[in-house]
Amino acid sequence: MSTYELLFEIAEPSEEALEAAEIxxxxxxxxxxxxxRLTVWQEAPxxxxxxKTATNTLREAGLTVVRLAEDLVSRQDIAERLESTRQxxxxxxxxxxRAGAPDSFPDPFSTVAGGIWLWGDINKWSRNLGKGDEFEFPNRCDYAIINNWLIHDAQRLPMLDYTNTSGTARSGR
Known part of the structure; x- marks a missing residue:
């Protein structure tokens, strides 16, 4: 079981809802x-x-989850989080x-402004250097699936079963 750091975009919350969620x-x-935005830490497989677990907790407290926001970082952010230099x-x-890093540096999420990366990709890569967080983060595919689920769940729509390999779409919750 891992602890995931999740960054949610939420509708403007009431003070009472935030306090209820913090419990x-x-x-x-x-x-x-x-x-x-809310950053939460949730243990799950x-x-x-x-x-899903965090969203249910936030909804029960009266908060409206809009989407799971990507934790995007610039070169400067990477340097700060990894306690390294921009160079x-x-x-x-x-x-x-650096010598000893077995994997190549992750591809950028976007090339805007010289490149931005998903922090989860950088964090995973940096563990080979003895740096980074102890938390896990969604990857690019996870964000797509999770935000699709959030939209379908909030609107009570059936969601496509992406695990079906027969070539036909099945819906399910």
């Missing part, structure tokens, strides 16, 4: 302009199960990585 789940609340990050990005 049942560890969270950090932040506002960026009109965007309200998979990112989807962690999200070291630049070397990793270009492939002139």
């Amino acid at each position: 049942d789940i560890e969270l950090v609340y932040a506002v960026h302009g009109n965007t309200h 998979s990112p989807l199960m962690a999200t 070291a990050v630049g070397n990793w990005v270009r492939g002139a990585r």
